[in-house]
Amino acid sequence: MRQVPEPDRSxxxxxxxxxxxxxxxxxxxxxxxxxxxxxxxxxxxMALAEAGRxxxxxxxxxxxxxxxADRAGPFISVTSTAGPADTHEHDAKADLAGVIDQExxxxxxxAGVDDEEPAEPPEYAREQLFVGDLAVxxxxxxxxxxxxxxxxxxxxxxxxxxRGSGPGSVRLGPVADLEPYLRGRNEMLGQLAERHxxxxxxxxxxxxxxxAYRALAEAALESQxxxxxxxxxxxxxxxxxxxxxxxHALWQRAVREQGGISGIDAYQADEIVTRVVNxxxxxxxxxxxxxxxxxxxxxxxxxxLRHAVLGEDVSSRVAQQAWASYWxxxxxxxxxxxxxVLRAELEVGGPLITVWLExxxxxxxxx
Numbered sequence: 001m002r003q004v005p006e007p008d009r010s011x012x013x014x015x016x017x018x019x020x021x022x023x024x025x026x027x028x029x030x031x032x033x034x035x036x037x038x039x040x041x042x043x044x045x046m047a048l049a050e051a052g053r054x055x056x057x058x059x060x061x062x063x064x065x066x067x068x069a070d071r072a073g074p075f076i077s078v079t080s081t082a083g084p085a086d087t088h089e090h091d092a093k094a095d096l097a098g099v100i101d102q103e104x105x106x107x108x109x110x111a112g113v114d115d116e117e118p119a120e121p122p123e124y125a126r127e128q129l130f131v132g133d134l135a136v137x138x139x140x141x142x143x144x145x146x147x148x149x150x151x152x153x154x155x156x157x158x159x160x161x162x163r164g165s166g167p168g169s170v171r172l173g174p175v176a177d178l179e180p181y182l183r184g185r186n187e188m189l190g191q192l193a194e195r196h197x198x199x200x201x202x203x204x205x206x207x208x209x210x211x212a213y214r215a216l217a218e219a220a221l222e223s224q225x226x227x228x229x230x231x232x233x234x235x236x237x238x239x240x241x242x243x244x245x246x247x248h249a250l251w252q253r254a255v256r257e258q259g260g261i262s263g264i265d266a267y268q269a270d271e272i273v274t275r276v277v278n279x280x281x282x283x284x285x286x287x288x289x290x291x292x293x294x295x296x297x298x299x300x301x302x303x304x305l306r307h308a309v310l311g312e313d314v315s316s317r318v319a320q321q322a323w324a325s326y327w328x329x330x331x332x333x334x335x336x337x338x339x340x341v342l343r344a345e346l347e348v349g350g351p352l353i354t355v356w357l358e359x360x361x362x363x364x365x366x367x
Contacts, residue, residue: 032058033082034156036131037181038065039173041165043074047184050079058082063181066164068188069111069195071145073164077103078172081157089139092150094234096141097122099148099161101236108241110192112199117238118144129160130171140167202246204253212257213305216250216273217280223247224281225291261309276308279323286357289364296364315366319359326352 038046043066050062059082066075100122104115122143128135131153138151138160148161153172160170175181207215227237251273259269280301284290290297303314314320329352 033080034154035061035063035080035175035178036153036156036158036172037063037078037175038076038170039132040171041074041169043076043165045184045187046181047188048178048181049077049185061178063175064188068106069113069191071107071111071113071115071163073145073162076160076162076165076170079159081159083155084152084157092139093122093124093141096124096139096148096150096159097143097234098236099159100141100143100146101230101238103146103148103161103163105236105239108239109244112195112241114241115144115146127167129167131158132171132173199245202242202249204246204249207253209257209261210305210309212250213254213273213276213309214301216247216254217277217301217305219247219250220277220281221284224284228285258309272308275324275327276304278327279304279308283360286353287360287364289361293364296367299367300360300363316360316363319356319363322352322356322359326356 046063046065047068048061049064050060051058052060060079062077062079064075064077067073068075104117107113107115120143122141124139124141126137127140127149129138129149129151130136131151136151136153138149140147140149145163146161147163147167148159149167150157150159152158158172160167160172162170205215223243230237254273255266255269258264258272259266262269262272264272283300283304290300300316303316304320306312307314307317307320
């Protein structure tokens with residue numbers, strides 16, 4: 001429930017390095033199931049891209065090959081998952097489309113490149129891919145420059161995705177030792193860290209006071225709208241190149257403006273920014289009139305910002321006070337309750353959130 005800006009990318013790289021170190025202690029030489037990788041074409045560099053586990057056991061291993069920072073590729077990833085693949089055709093197609101969404105997000109996050117989605121829908125077909133000398137039938141999805149295939153190899157389900165090199169050119173083979181891939185991941189993380197160090201900070205449109213807050217609020221609301229639309233369509237929410245850095249810059253500017261106006265430190269200012277952004281994103285999520293009535297939406301955003309930033313008395317003050325009460329209750333529970341309990345409180349409609357929604361409904365009815 002806490003709406004926060006994306007963390008600094010250098011911090012993300014540092015966390016990934018630590019995760020890589022911990023993974024290496026358990027994954028070398030290999031997990032307790034067969035892992036497949038790319039035998040042909042001979043693409044380099046190669047790296048461990050992901051390693052997933054359930055409880056204490058490893059469940060998935062993703063190996064990546066080729067130019068991870070170029071939209072044209074060639075780039076291929078191979079994911080080995082213990083157990084059978086989904087045999088229901090509708091679900092299998094949705095899974096493949098989700099892999100393509102993830103690949104586009106990866107390119108935006110790692111390379112700073114937006115891979116625009118074609119207007120045409122994805123195409124699906126049964127094709128043969130080679131595992132060693134054995135031809136294995138798999139379901140293949142193509143969408144723009146990206147393709148992904150799913151096939152079953154013994155007790156392991158294998159998902160292959162690529163750009164710049166088609167499925168007909170791919171030959172898979174077993175991987176006996178993951179240590180070279182772990183070294184490759186460290187090298188890739190080093191390149192990512194260097195790339196992010198070289199990126200100039202985003203240039204924001206000039207804004208001060210409430211206007212700076214407004215720019216952050218609009219960015220957060222637009223991002224939430226895209227995420228909700230994607231989820232309703234059964235797709236993974238898309239990332240845009242650089243949007244995390246822009247959101248971070250917008251957030252920090254709002255914090256500075258709040259601190260300057262109120263004469264408080266950065267921590268206190270950040271708490272206020274967090275409360276306000278959550279207020280507006282929850283209003284967009286919970287109040288139908290917020291998205292259906294443009295004038296009401298504009299007035300609600302304006303009053304929420306003027307009340308929070310400038311302390312003005314506004315016509316929606318009852319709703320503003322109700323949100324403050326709910327948020328204080330939510331934050332006090334946060335130290336003792338799991339996030340799932342807190343989300344359930346919102347979804348079920350606890351008394352404080354009900355008072356808040358009713359106050360906004362009354363306000364909207366009198367506009």
